[in-house]
Amino acid sequence: MNENEIQLKVQALVDGELTGREAEELQQRINNDATLQQLHERLTQMRGLIANSELPRPLPESGDFYWNKIAESIEREERAGERIAKPTPANRWLLRWLAPLAGVSTVVLLLTLQQPTAPDLGITLSSDHELELSSDEIDVMTYNSDDDSMSIVWLDYSMDIQKDYMELWLD
Amino acid sequence: MPAEPDYSTAEAPQLVDRAKGGDLQAFEELVSRYRDRAYARAYSIMRNEDLAVDLSQNAWVKAWQRLAQFHGEASFPTWLNRIVTNLCLDELRRRKRARTDSIEEIEEATGPVENRMDIQEVDPMERLNREELRERIDAAMAKLSDNHRTVLVLYEYEQLEYKHIAEKMGTSIGTVMSRLFYARKKMAALLGETLKRDGLIE
Amino acid sequence: MGLLLFGGGGGLALVQADSITVNARLVLGTGKEKQGSKKVSDSIRKRLAKVFKWMHYHQLSSKKLTIDDSKTVTSKLSKNASIKVTNQKNGKVSVSLFSGGKMLLQKTQALRSGHYMVLAGKSTGDSAWFIVLSKSN
Numbered sequence: 001m002n003e004n005e006i007q008l009k010v011q012a013l014v015d016g017e018l019t020g021r022e023a024e025e026l027q028q029r030i031n032n033d034a035t036l037q038q039l040h041e042r043l044t045q046m047r048g049l050i051a052n053s054e055l056p057r058p059l060p061e062s063g064d065f066y067w068n069k070i071a072e073s074i075e076r077e078e079r080a081g082e083r084i085a086k087p088t089p090a091n092r093w094l095l096r097w098l099a100p101l102a103g104v105s106t107v108v109l110l111l112t113l114q115q116p117t118a119p120d121l122g123i124t125l126s127s128d129h130e131l132e133l134s135s136d137e138i139d140v141m142t143y144n145s146d147d148d149s150m151s152i153v154w155l156d157y158s159m160d161i162q163k164d165y166m167e168l169w170l171d
Numbered sequence: 172m173p174a175e176p177d178y179s180t181a182e183a184p185q186l187v188d189r190a191k192g193g194d195l196q197a198f199e200e201l202v203s204r205y206r207d208r209a210y211a212r213a214y215s216i217m218r219n220e221d222l223a224v225d226l227s228q229n230a231w232v233k234a235w236q237r238l239a240q241f242h243g244e245a246s247f248p249t250w251l252n253r254i255v256t257n258l259c260l261d262e263l264r265r266r267k268r269a270r271t272d273s274i275e276e277i278e279e280a281t282g283p284v285e286n287r288m289d290i291q292e293v294d295p296m297e298r299l300n301r302e303e304l305r306e307r308i309d310a311a312m313a314k315l316s317d318n319h320r321t322v323l324v325l326y327e328y329e330q331l332e333y334k335h336i337a338e339k340m341g342t343s344i345g346t347v348m349s350r351l352f353y354a355r356k357k358m359a360a361l362l363g364e365t366l367k368r369d370g371l372i373e
Numbered sequence: 374m375g376l377l378l379f380g381g382g383g384g385l386a387l388v389q390a391d392s393i394t395v396n397a398r399l400v401l402g403t404g405k406e407k408q409g410s411k412k413v414s415d416s417i418r419k420r421l422a423k424v425f426k427w428m429h430y431h432q433l434s435s436k437k438l439t440i441d442d443s444k445t446v447t448s449k450l451s452k453n454a455s456i457k458v459t460n461q462k463n464g465k466v467s468v469s470l471f472s473g474g475k476m477l478l479q480k481t482q483a484l485r486s487g488h489y490m491v492l493a494g495k496s497t498g499d500s501a502w503f504i505v506l507s508k509s510n
Binding site for chain 2: 049053060061063073
Binding site: 151 | 420422428480482485492493
């Protein structure tokens with residue numbers, strides 16, 4: 001055995017991966033070799049240090065949002081037969097912005113998927129909601145929730161539009 | 172109208188049983204309790220917040236699908252974290268940062284002459300409280316390559332045997348042993364540097 | 374609907390029965406907390422946090438708009454962001470959003486008390502802006 005092989009064996013001994021006769025023989029060798037003793041000690045120390053050192057980390061986003069995405073995925077998987085395997089241009093547009101939003105209502109999803117091209121700039125969601133965009137450089141996602149008494153319009157735009165218009169807001 | 176069950180005080184095994192029966196609310200309670208742990212495990216491996224969030228969420232979806240296969244041989248969070256780890260490994264394989272790994276593989280292969288495990292004395296470490304020590308170790312782990320960090324996570328955090336690590340990483344036991352040795356050596360060097368820098372050792 | 378007459382303080386005040394009060398807030402959603410900034414109300418925070426990923430929601434400005442029936446009120450929420458709110462018939466409200474004087478969109482919906490209309494989009498550094506509108510009466 002070369003030096004490297006012996007070192008790996010010492011490690012295996014420390015890690016409990018060597019048993020029986022092999023372990024006994026190696027232990028004997030270690031007992032008679034100061035360098036191997038030192039290596040054994042160091043490996044044991046390092047092992048003791050790292051074990052149980054995993055840093056606890058809080059989730060970097062809201063728990064409700066995290067759960068909503070999981071619940072949506074579960075629902076989507078369970079309706080696998082109705083799921084569209086390959087995104088069409090219309091729902092690729094939609095799916096791109098599902099990331100920041102959760103719980104898109106089925107009505108909105110169906111309404112958009114029915115459109116073969118990018119949605120019209122005037123979108124009638126229901127008799128209660130109308131939406132008109134002034135620019136075809138802006139896409140939009142909508143979410144209506146009767147439970148939460150909230151309707152959301154999320155605007156999607158390029159970096160140029162963001163720089164030209166949107167960042168002016170936050171002075 | 173029947174009152175909604177309050178799962179906040181239910182024991183985990185009870186929640187798992189209910190979730191197995193299709194109770195999504197019980198599963199939501201499990202997510203609420205163990206989401207930080209799942210995220211932390213994914214982050215330990217991937218070192219990227221967004222990826223860690225995505226992969227931990229995927230793990231929860233898989234856990235829901237595979238609940239019938241969970242028989243309590245390990246605790247639920249342990250079982251879940253294994254799913255997290257597997258998804259992370261799949262992702263790493265997909266990403267294949269070959270260049271970084273090959274440099275370190277070369278270092279591994281040419282390392283034998285330099286293979287002194289120069290870990291500093293334990294005493295200076297004891298001057299740090301547990302939290303500080305964990306942070307130092309975490310910072311050092313972040314500097315390892317994906318392969319070396321992964322092998323440490325699988326051994327030290329998941330407490331897997333060499334052969335199971337080899338299976339998960341799709342490699343030989345010999346390679347696992349080399350990687351583990353190199354990773355520990357590198358960690359010793361990195362931790363030694365931070366202690367010197369902070370004046371805790373000369 | 375007729376007019377309601379209030380007596381008080383020695384005079385009479387005429388108020389259109391169909392006037393509404395709309396609260397408009399400009400909110401910034403961030404991953405990290407912004408020290409020293411005002412947070413939105415818990416009611417709004419909970420609703421936004423359920424849908425959006427950001428952990429913190431800071432109220433940058435807030436305006437209270439009283440709008441008579443069939444009238445429009447314009448309000449600046451920041452240097453370059455403004456809204457025009459029209460009190461339409463049948464309880465509907467029309468909100469036009471302007472940035473730098475350019476209209477971006479117009480949304481019309483019934484806005485019941487206790488409900489929120491939210492217009493939103495991404496901003497720099499993985500943050501997002503929100504305009505949160507609600508009706509007081």
